[in-house]
Amino acid sequence: MNGDHTASLAALRAEMARLERRPGTPPAGTLPLGLPAIDAALPGGGLARGALHEVAGSGAQVEHGTTAALFTAALLARLPGDVLWVLEQRDLHPPALAGVGLTPARVLYVHARKPATVLLVVEEALRHRAIAGVVGEFSGTLGLTASRRLQLAAERSGVIAFLLRRSRSFDAAALLAPSAAMTRWRLATEPSGPPLPHAPEIPGLARPRWRLDLLRCRGGEAHSWIVEAFDATGRGSVLADLGHRPAAPQPRRAA
Amino acid sequence: MCLPTWATDRLRRSPGAPPEMPLVTVASDGRRRVVAAADPAALALGIRPGMPLTHARAMLPHLAVRDADPAGDAAALDRLAAWCLRYAPLVAADAPDGIWIDVSGAAHLFGGEAALLADLIGRLADAGLHARAAVADTPGAAHACARFGHETLTVIAPGAHPAAIAALPVAALRLPGEMVAALRRLGLEQVGALAELPRAPLVRRFGPLLAERLDQATGRLFEPIEPLTPREMVAHRLAFVEPLLTADAFGHAIDALLVLVCSRLEAAGEGARRLDLLFERVDGSVQAIRIGTAAPSRAPTHLARLLGERLEAVDPGLGVEAMQLRVTLAETQAHLQSTLALAGDCAAGDSLAPLIDRLENRLGAGSVWRAAPVESDLPERSVAAIPAVGPPPAASWPPALPRPLRLLDPPQPIGVMALLPDHPPAAFTWRGKRHRVRHADGPERIRGEWWRDAAETDAVRDYFAVEDETGSRFWLFRNGDGTDERSGDLTWFLHGVF
Numbered sequence: 001m002n003g004d005h006t007a008s009l010a011a012l013r014a015e016m017a018r019l020e021r022r023p024g025t026p027p028a029g030t031l032p033l034g035l036p037a038i039d040a041a042l043p044g045g046g047l048a049r050g051a052l053h054e055v056a057g058s059g060a061q062v063e064h065g066t067t068a069a070l071f072t073a074a075l076l077a078r079l080p081g082d083v084l085w086v087l088e089q090r091d092l093h094p095p096a097l098a099g100v101g102l103t104p105a106r107v108l109y110v111h112a113r114k115p116a117t118v119l120l121v122v123e124e125a126l127r128h129r130a131i132a133g134v135v136g137e138f139s140g141t142l143g144l145t146a147s148r149r150l151q152l153a154a155e156r157s158g159v160i161a162f163l164l165r166r167s168r169s170f171d172a173a174a175l176l177a178p179s180a181a182m183t184r185w186r187l188a189t190e191p192s193g194p195p196l197p198h199a200p201e202i203p204g205l206a207r208p209r210w211r212l213d214l215l216r217c218r219g220g221e222a223h224s225w226i227v228e229a230f231d232a233t234g235r236g237s238v239l240a241d242l243g244h245r246p247a248a249p250q251p252r253r254a255a
Numbered sequence: 256m257c258l259p260t261w262a263t264d265r266l267r268r269s270p271g272a273p274p275e276m277p278l279v280t281v282a283s284d285g286r287r288r289v290v291a292a293a294d295p296a297a298l299a300l301g302i303r304p305g306m307p308l309t310h311a312r313a314m315l316p317h318l319a320v321r322d323a324d325p326a327g328d329a330a331a332l333d334r335l336a337a338w339c340l341r342y343a344p345l346v347a348a349d350a351p352d353g354i355w356i357d358v359s360g361a362a363h364l365f366g367g368e369a370a371l372l373a374d375l376i377g378r379l380a381d382a383g384l385h386a387r388a389a390v391a392d393t394p395g396a397a398h399a400c401a402r403f404g405h406e407t408l409t410v411i412a413p414g415a416h417p418a419a420i421a422a423l424p425v426a427a428l429r430l431p432g433e434m435v436a437a438l439r440r441l442g443l444e445q446v447g448a449l450a451e452l453p454r455a456p457l458v459r460r461f462g463p464l465l466a467e468r469l470d471q472a473t474g475r476l477f478e479p480i481e482p483l484t485p486r487e488m489v490a491h492r493l494a495f496v497e498p499l500l501t502a503d504a505f506g507h508a509i510d511a512l513l514v515l516v517c518s519r520l521e522a523a524g525e526g527a528r529r530l531d532l533l534f535e536r537v538d539g540s541v542q543a544i545r546i547g548t549a550a551p552s553r554a555p556t557h558l559a560r561l562l563g564e565r566l567e568a569v570d571p572g573l574g575v576e577a578m579q580l581r582v583t584l585a586e587t588q589a590h591l592q593s594t595l596a597l598a599g600d601c602a603a604g605d606s607l608a609p610l611i612d613r614l615e616n617r618l619g620a621g622s623v624w625r626a627a628p629v630e631s632d633l634p635e636r637s638v639a640a641i642p643a644v645g646p647p648p649a650a651s652w653p654p655a656l657p658r659p660l661r662l663l664d665p666p667q668p669i670g671v672m673a674l675l676p677d678h679p680p681a682a683f684t685w686r687g688k689r690h691r692v693r694h695a696d697g698p699e700r701i702r703g704e705w706w707r708d709a710a711e712t713d714a715v716r717d718y719f720a721v722e723d724e725t726g727s728r729f730w731l732f733r734n735g736d737g738t739d740e741r742s743g744d745l746t747w748f749l750h751g752v753f
Binding site (some may be wrong): 045054060062064070084091092093095097099103104105107110111112121124125128187190191192194195203204206209 | 545613618643656660688694695696
């Protein structure tokens, strides 16, 4: 009985997805994270390609958006082709992207200078099917209309788009305003363990740990995990499944 | 732009150039032989154009003398003006010693007017030509400042040209010599003094030319440039029965012109790298827009889109009676099956060059780049920006060294508690916030590059990657190795955020 329900629900979902898609746009497929626990929570088993995804840091991380950028770069490294990275400030250090597998031969940087220009450039780039993905570092306020434009442009070309939300002020309200993005992620750093678990007195840095909050997901539910950061080959691992969490910011919890 | 020693510079460049001694050219003035032009060495020794040759020979017995060749100079000036088309679409030779360049709408491709002029003068200097250049709102003011300004390179802010020319001598107004002499007899030395006088008596005394030149310099009277079109260039002109005014109409005309130009480019096996679109207005003036492409292109849809984006810079005035499309820079381009090009969207597998063109034309030159590794241990020198079109970098950075995602430029000073010489900090304070270090890795010692700068010979930086209690990771360094004072003053900096 239960199995019947699951099957008919899946059929209904597929039908709705077919209806929601604009006519003439082929299904673009998904980009799996490679972490089964997380992919299972995403419709289609990964991040939808041909869609807009928002990624932001948390707390003091919002200003530099480093975890958000590394997460995005590690995902894009798995797609073949060039990636367009749109910057407001020229403070990105390309060797770090190479460190998560996005080699310099594959990244084109665009210096857009102003938040409004970032959106223009991202939208323009999304018309080109020749690129693997577009990343925009954006510190302005993203309205529903602006995000809808980007989502439509991505749907039309099948190119995946990431908007890295940066802000000078921590947890700015602008980051939580409604948007038309397919998924919204918030990444926070978590204290990492000792580099050698059996010998905690040895100094050094272990792999970073991130808390991954899926705040919003069209066709899915909010969820939180604690993961170990991706390495140069795109490997990561889920350390803890924190279950369904409300999207609103809340006090930090220890892992 | 002005070439004060054009005739002699040209002689120096020609085969069989005169030996390295002061050089003058001479022309006949009635029965006398007078100096027509002198090179900088001769000018420095007091030789002036217009001086009798015997007088000059008396001053400098070893003077090299050649016959003046005004026709050859003018033809060479035309060729140089055609070369200047690389900078702007509207260019004209201004005999005997100048070239007009209308830089409006073209300076963005070079990163500004000053950068354009510096590039122009630098290239000419490499070729042995002495040049002075000025940019101003009006051709008259630019002409005056190029010849009489203090600097070889002058950029006059929009609207500031009346003030800029006020202090220049009246000769800067392109007046005949006797009129200048007459004005000076009246005590009118400077343009500013002349501009303040009532017009009517001046015109009665000196004729309408004086008032005309004054108005041309200040911009009250428009002065069109008669643009030069080299013969071998691919160009098409479209004249209209009725003057065009709207952007839609321009769009249709652009499409028609592009079809003609692109088919000629295809026949020649070439693609356009730079295109100029000239709008001939009803009032006789010419406006121009220029686009550049990163890779040679002859796709009409792509070029039409690039041109269309710059249309807003055009002021049609009372209407445009003809448009001309010119390919000022073309490069060979392999033949492609043109059926592949789809209207609008680009097919998968297409190159990114059209996108790069559009972004660079909108955001300015140098806004799109790739990062290439540079063999340097200093993090701020390990990355070079290379052109987006062209071979991508083959190598990457050494993967064993973790590097932060954001590099702070310049590194920010922090307050640190640490044991010397090689312990990581126990805590640090950045922007008033204290971070307690829970884990750390380091030191990674990076030495100064003594082959670049003597001051770096002993310099040492010890880098630590640290994690604070929230899990945020930072890249800190200490100036100096902690034991030797010459290696640094032991101040700490935050250089990056992981």
